[in-house]
Amino acid sequence: MAILIGAEIYRHSTYGRQHPLRVPRVSTVIDLARALGWLPPDRYRTSPRAKPEALAVWHHSDYLAALQVGEGMEHPTPEMLSRFHLGTLSNPVFPEMFRRPATGAGGMFLAAELVAEGGVVQVPGAGTHHGLPDRANGFCYLNDCVLGMLALRRLGVRRIAYVDIDAHHCDGVQHAFAGDPDALLISTHEEGRWPFTGTLDDDGGGNCLNLPVPRGFNDTEMRAVLEDLILPALQAFRPEAIILQCGADAVEEDPLARLSLSNNAHMEVAAALRPLAPRYIVTGGGGYNPWTVGRCWTAVWSVLSGQEVPEHLPDDAQTILRDLSWRGGARPLPAPHILTTLRDPPREGPVRPVIRERLAVLRGR
């Protein structure tokens, strides 16, 4: 039985009024899933908050101390800014700067325990794939993906596949696991976009498959990537556990990327990976359009928990979507169908030659 791990800290905490992460995300997933009757109490677990000592398996303790001290500050000290990149536009100092990422990490620790003997867990609050051992990076203060993988290792799970369909490259995860023969990393991400790592020829020492994709990446192209690259690589690797970083910023309406997936692509990938390992953890990640990120991860939960997505959402679910806003900024309002449905219209299209060529390069490894 699939379990969803959430927490209430995501409902009201915000990175600040100017930041893309000012919008609610995890709370929308919980509310929608409950409104649809998909999240009875026995399927939901509250994420514990990880303790600094538990985070120190990968993060430096002086950085962890700075995160904790910084929560009470209005402005970072010059040292926090220069050493730990705390207080930048991307990584602002905010009141839950330690507790919120530590809740994501705690969710991954719990997920690792829950799947230790086999199982499926979704942790939409996790997926902070840019985090580095000693500093914040790209909205990520800790790297809960890395911490979750290390937790699985401590539980005796050796061979772990990490698949990342976020619009951005998983530089922090690759930093941790490049060259590890018992870890396979596969990432699709928009080419020419921050953090500019994960180029086609970057194999991370042999265990990393990086596929940069052009603007407008569509559902048909993702299916080609799934069938020609991701599934064969996983079948050959035979992982004991799979982590899917299911960032929602590759969806067409996301303001931070220029890819054109519908949430059907995320559902399809989430479903296809399920039978390939006995242990399966699906995280969140990027996703900055409050409507599409909440719908995407709820739709993924429907796949993991075996629910039928209705053609039209019931009234109370529609109300949840109608009550969302950008919380400032001049962004376009959602199209009408976004407020009344969960599943997007598919965005099929041609598989462009550049995708075929890059897949051939990676298959040739």
Ligand SMILES: [Zn+2]
């Ligand atoms: Zn992203």
